[in-house]
Amino acid sequence: MSNEILENLKKAILEYESEKAANLAREALEKKIDPAKALNVMTEAVRQVGDGFGRGELWLPDLVGAADAMQSAMPIIQKEIERKGMKVETLGVVVVGTVFGDIHSIGKTMVCTLLAAEGFTVYDLGVNVTAEKFIEAVKKYKADILAMSALMTMTAPEQRKVIAILKKENLRDKVKVMVGGGSLTEEFAKNIGADGYDPTAPGGAKLARRLLNK
Amino acid sequence: MTKFKVPIEKPKPDINRFLDIMKGKIIPDKPPLVEYLIDDALMKPILENMLGRKWVETSDKIDYMGGQMDFSKENIKTVNAWLDNQIAFWYHMGYDFVRVEASLTLPAISLKVADTAKGVKGVTRAWQDETKGVIRSWDDFEKYPWPKITENDFYIHRYICDHLPDGMGFISCHAGGVYEHLSRLMSYEGLCYTLYDDPALFKAVTDKIGGLIYEYDKHLLELDKLTLILQGDDYGYSEQVLIPPEDIRKYFLPWHKKYAQLSHEKGKPYYLHCCGKVDAIMEDLINDVKIDGKHSFQDGVASIFDAKKLYGDRICLLGGVDMDKLARYEPENLRKYIRQIINKCAPGGKFAIGAGNSISSYIPVENYLTMCDTALTY
Numbered sequence: 164m165s166n167e168i169l170e171n172l173k174k175a176i177l178e179y180e181s182e183k184a185a186n187l188a189r190e191a192l193e194k195k196i197d198p199a200k201a202l203n204v205m206t207e208a209v210r211q212v213g214d215g216f217g218r219g220e221l222w223l224p225d226l227v228g229a230a231d232a233m234q235s236a237m238p239i240i241q242k243e244i245e246r247k248g249m250k251v252e253t254l255g256v257v258v259v260g261t262v263f264g265d266i267h268s269i270g271k272t273m274v275c276t277l278l279a280a281e282g283f284t285v286y287d288l289g290v291n292v293t294a295e296k297f298i299e300a301v302k303k304y305k306a307d308i309l310a311m312s313a314l315m316t317m318t319a320p321e322q323r324k325v326i327a328i329l330k331k332e333n334l335r336d337k338v339k340v341m342v343g344g345g346s347l348t349e350e351f352a353k354n355i356g357a358d359g360y361d362p363t364a365p366g367g368a369k370l371a372r373r374l375l376n377k
Numbered sequence: 378m379t380k381f382k383v384p385i386e387k388p389k390p391d392i393n394r395f396l397d398i399m400k401g402k403i404i405p406d407k408p409p410l411v412e413y414l415i416d417d418a419l420m421k422p423i424l425e426n427m428l429g430r431k432w433v434e435t436s437d438k439i440d441y442m443g444g445q446m447d448f449s450k451e452n453i454k455t456v457n458a459w460l461d462n463q464i465a466f467w468y469h470m471g472y473d474f475v476r477v478e479a480s481l482t483l484p485a486i487s488l489k490v491a492d493t494a495k496g497v498k499g500v501t502r503a504w505q506d507e508t509k510g511v512i513r514s515w516d517d518f519e520k521y522p523w524p525k526i527t528e529n530d531f532y533i534h535r536y537i538c539d540h541l542p543d544g545m546g547f548i549s550c551h552a553g554g555v556y557e558h559l560s561r562l563m564s565y566e567g568l569c570y571t572l573y574d575d576p577a578l579f580k581a582v583t584d585k586i587g588g589l590i591y592e593y594d595k596h597l598l599e600l601d602k603l604t605l606i607l608q609g610d611d612y613g614y615s616e617q618v619l620i621p622p623e624d625i626r627k628y629f630l631p632w633h634k635k636y637a638q639l640s641h642e643k644g645k646p647y648y649l650h651c652c653g654k655v656d657a658i659m660e661d662l663i664n665d666v667k668i669d670g671k672h673s674f675q676d677g678v679a680s681i682f683d684a685k686k687l688y689g690d691r692i693c694l695l696g697g698v699d700m701d702k703l704a705r706y707e708p709e710n711l712r713k714y715i716r717q718i719i720n721k722c723a724p725g726g727k728f729a730i731g732a733g734n735s736i737s738s739y740i741p742v743e744n745y746l747t748m749c750d751t752a753l754t755y
């Protein structure tokens with residue numbers, strides 16, 4: 164029975180059924196299913212979609228749909244986890260945002276979704292994020308990783324600026340920096356002193372694991 | 378600064394020659410120039426410092442793809458002066474046409490962002506907020522203030538037609554295509570949800586916008602001096618198309634096919650500006666929609682070199698200079714790179730050179746001038 168609910172919950176996410184996913188999450192809790200298990204199947208489903216997208220079998224809207232279904236069920240499960248005082252395993256804290264002057268958001272949002280599905284705690288600062296805001300968030304959330312997205316030649320150098328401030332504030336060795344976005348290259352990422360770059364969002368989630376040796 | 382061939386004091390535009398080159402009827406010794414959009418950040422210094430004109434601000438600067446100019450009696454002189462500057466710019470920079478576009482008033486939630494390009498202080502631009510949209514339900518759809526097309530919508534087009542220098546053509550379109558406006562009004566995430574949850578609403582909004590642009594194009598095509606429509610509608614990003622190709626075919630391409638038919642009935646070509654990797658729909662665009670030309674290329678994603686090989690004998694190719702290189706290269710390297718593009722793409726005709734996307738605010742003026750100069754002196 165409990166397996167069936169969990170399977171259906173996973174299926175609802177794989178079929179982008181937000182309402183169904185939320186209802187199944189509620190049902191799971193009513194039936195006293197371990198919320199941590201529910202969380203696992205949900206993130207597994209999104210990872211599966213992410214992998215399909217990474218292999219070029221699925222499209223961006225598939226990822227958006229799965230993420231939406233997960234997000235509609237997530238708060239229900241998380242509330243229960245908190246209520247029970249359970250500790251959720253997290254791979255680490257990641258602060259994410261699109262740099263100042265740049266409002267391209269679609270890729271950045273994908274990165275957030277897949278990092279969360281991978282098991283990271285994600286703080287999405289949105290778009291057009293100033294260097295100061297990035298630094299503030301890194302401090303506030305004690306970030307393990309800072310992930311920045313930039314899609315234009317003009318805005319990519321903002322990432323260099325953020326890294327310089329991290330150094331100035333003696334934060335650079337406390338946080339790993341990963342960068343990405345359409346106009347970036349591996350070479351550019353190395354040049355600005357980032358710890359990692361990946362051309363895709365699913366690759367970004369795996370990269371985050373590697374950066375923290377997880 | 379180096380001495381450039383542009384701006385040209387006494388240009389000799391020839392829009393008919395431009396069209397013949399695009400059709401492959403004339404193989405020129407050098408390709409003509411083309412551009413889709415040119416940002417004020419470059420127009421202003423060139424008009425003021427090189428052409429000795431006075432810069433004029435219009436009232437719609439903040440609204441992108443959804444704005445209207447103020448055509449009130451008090452403001453009309455400003456609008457005219459702005460248009461005179463536009464005409465002068467395209468003319469003296471060596472183009473065979475003026476390209477100006479405007480949009481119907483289609484308000485969307487907008488997100489203001491400071492423009493960080495060098496020398497552009499205090500300018501804010503408005504773009505859509507990606508996570509919310511103004512249309513999320515049937516109720517929103519019905520309550521949305523859908524515009525009515527009026528004569529005022531074509532004031533600037535008529536003005537340009539009436540003031541075109543000899544030999545110059547006029548290229549325009551509805552600013553923002555059917556998909557672009559859908560994603561403005563519903564947001565990207567919103568349109569993805571609706572595509573799966575309520576395809577009928579997705580289709581209703583698409584068809585409403587598609588129909589408005591269709592009516593708009595009919596008006597545009599009544600202008601005798603309109604050379605052609607170069608419509609923007611981005612379907613791709615660096616890796617793929619933004620929504621599955623079958624959905625693009627189902628919902629959007631039929632509209633572009635109608636726009637192309639309208640143009641063709643008037644004996645005018647239909648060009649499409651479409652960013653990103655759109656290989657998945659290119660054959661549909663050529664064979665079914667019957668576009669006559671494609672704009673927007675990006676090295677490593679959809680390079681002009683590949684396009685020349687794959688499509689260059691079937692449609693004309695416009696632009697092609699990678700934005701990243703145009704923004705970053707030192708002038709000497711840029712010259713080499715541009716010559717390389719011309720070497721490879723000019724043979725056989727059906728090619729005009731310009732930026733891969735647009736002359737955006739962060740392209741250095743010197744690089745823009747270098748690009749034009751290299752092409753004109755090739």
Ligand code: B12
Pocket residue numbers: 223264265266267268269270271273274310311312313314315316317341342343344345346360361362363364365366367368370414490504505506507611613614615652653654673674675678700701733734735736737738
């Ligand atoms: C949609 C779009 C827009 C929309 C943005 C809507 C939105 N809210 O996001 C609008 C219309 C607003 C827009 C505006 C502009 N745009 Co635009 N835009 C695009 C377009 C077509 C698609 C971008 C996109 O959404 N991709 C989908 C996502 C999923 O891809 P992605 O962001 O690259 O992310 C993937 C990976 O890069 C990775 N990733 C992303 N971030 C990160 C971060 C990390 C840490 C990691 C590991 C991975 C990672 O994961 C994602 C999935 O795998 C691209 C074309 C292109 N080739 O990308 C142009 C493009 C990015 N735009 C461009 C330009 C020039 C502009 C404008 C200046 C246009 C103008 N003249 O006004 C303005 C600037 C606005 C601003 N200030 O930011 C140019 C930039 C060129 C350059 N090298 O500088 C491009 C490349 C178009 C081109 N043909 O050249 N644009």
